[in-house]
Amino acid sequence: MGMPKSVNRPEPLLRVLKATSRSAARPTDAETTAALAHKYRTLRGASLQLVDHLSPEDQCIQSMADSSPIKWHLAHTTWFFETLVLKAHLPGYRDFDPRFGYLFNSYYEALGSRHARPQRGMLTRPSLAEVNAYREHVDRAAHSMLDRGSLSSEVNWLIELGLNHEQQHQELMLTDIKHAFWLNPLRPAVRMPGCGRSEASKAPTSPMTWQRSLGGVRQIGHHGNAFAFDNETPRHAVLLQPFSLASRLVTNAEYVDFIRDGGYRDPRWWLSDGWGCVQSQGWTAPLYWEVVDEGRVGGRASAPGGRIDDYRIFTLDGMRDPDPDQAVTHLSYYEASAFASWAGARLPTEFEWEAAAESWSGVEPICADAWQWTRSSYDPYPGYKPWAGLAGEYNGKFMVGQQVLRGGSFATPSGHLRITYRNFFPPGARWQFSGLRLARDA
Numbered sequence: 001m002g003m004p005k006s007v008n009r010p011e012p013l014l015r016v017l018k019a020t021s022r023s024a025a026r027p028t029d030a031e032t033t034a035a036l037a038h039k040y041r042t043l044r045g046a047s048l049q050l051v052d053h054l055s056p057e058d059q060c061i062q063s064m065a066d067s068s069p070i071k072w073h074l075a076h077t078t079w080f081f082e083t084l085v086l087k088a089h090l091p092g093y094r095d096f097d098p099r100f101g102y103l104f105n106s107y108y109e110a111l112g113s114r115h116a117r118p119q120r121g122m123l124t125r126p127s128l129a130e131v132n133a134y135r136e137h138v139d140r141a142a143h144s145m146l147d148r149g150s151l152s153s154e155v156n157w158l159i160e161l162g163l164n165h166e167q168q169h170q171e172l173m174l175t176d177i178k179h180a181f182w183l184n185p186l187r188p189a190v191r192m193p194g195c196g197r198s199e200a201s202k203a204p205t206s207p208m209t210w211q212r213s214l215g216g217v218r219q220i221g222h223h224g225n226a227f228a229f230d231n232e233t234p235r236h237a238v239l240l241q242p243f244s245l246a247s248r249l250v251t252n253a254e255y256v257d258f259i260r261d262g263g264y265r266d267p268r269w270w271l272s273d274g275w276g277c278v279q280s281q282g283w284t285a286p287l288y289w290e291v292v293d294e295g296r297v298g299g300r301a302s303a304p305g306g307r308i309d310d311y312r313i314f315t316l317d318g319m320r321d322p323d324p325d326q327a328v329t330h331l332s333y334y335e336a337s338a339f340a341s342w343a344g345a346r347l348p349t350e351f352e353w354e355a356a357a358e359s360w361s362g363v364e365p366i367c368a369d370a371w372q373w374t375r376s377s378y379d380p381y382p383g384y385k386p387w388a389g390l391a392g393e394y395n396g397k398f399m400v401g402q403q404v405l406r407g408g409s410f411a412t413p414s415g416h417l418r419i420t421y422r423n424f425f426p427p428g429a430r431w432q433f434s435g436l437r438l439a440r441d442a
């Protein structure tokens, strides 16, 4: 059974994903530094391009404790380079402002106390202009290091980590500002026409097929010399029972079938905690779905609809009619799980997902337009050791109470993903571009 042809996966991402599947000879430190110098300029510039059409007011707002202002993201990613790379490894480096460590440290306990996360939107000072000057100050120092020619493997690795960190925040900037704009009754578009990839890009319709896997002992996790986060290691053996994985993600039209069938009113499909969220938070559809109400411009209605035409969806491009063939997004883990139960299927484990990704002909079909919730809780792999030093706080301490998502979304920067990549969020989180792919026992 052949896989459906490509969804709109951008070419650069494909190239990188294919490249990471090949084993490559380890480059010299000088070669790595030269590559990083180019990558640093490109990625740091990309962060600014992503938000350059947003006003200073847009960039200051924080919509909820889980999200952060754009300005904070821009400063925090800069603080990350300043703290891990420049202050530790560039003799004579002078802080832009010694108070910024308190403001822009996210969660590093080893560095002491910090500004409270839910209060990040209170930081009208420093101004956006000052934050941009902070970025320029740090970039100048980083360029002076990188342009020296050859850095140690340790410093090269820290810069690579900082760039991967910056890419993660690029996606978060989009998900966070989308949530903030959704709370604005004007429902403004985040993205300007012609501004990069669009959330509304159309996926071709393809019938869903089941891709069968025989299971057995499979190797899971990152291997090789290329960068990976510590949570992707060590590579280890996992025993899989035979299973089948859906050839594509669940679509908006299929999700409306679940709603129409009373999915949000029937506790049979829900995990207990999920049913609790349905009750306490009044969920009747994915986040950003609104029932069309001709009488209220921009107003929010609460009655569940039975047809896809009953809905409008808030996207980065503003309010849109839902595309029936597009992957459904902004689901919590609980909603993904309930849909799968209703459909007579289940969510894949992250191990089934990765094993399938390795055996399918190419990674293109499996890293689709949305992150895919898995049944796997975010746990350390056997033998896992957090990185040494400050970076040890990056992943390991969050390994409780969260579910793993695999794949990647249209908003994930090109070149950031691998088939071993583990994203993770609490099961009730809905503001990421999160959808689902069905699995079942074979």
Ligand SMILES: [Fe+2]
Pocket (backbone or CB within 6 Å): 076, 106, 165, 169
């Ligand atoms: Fe961060």
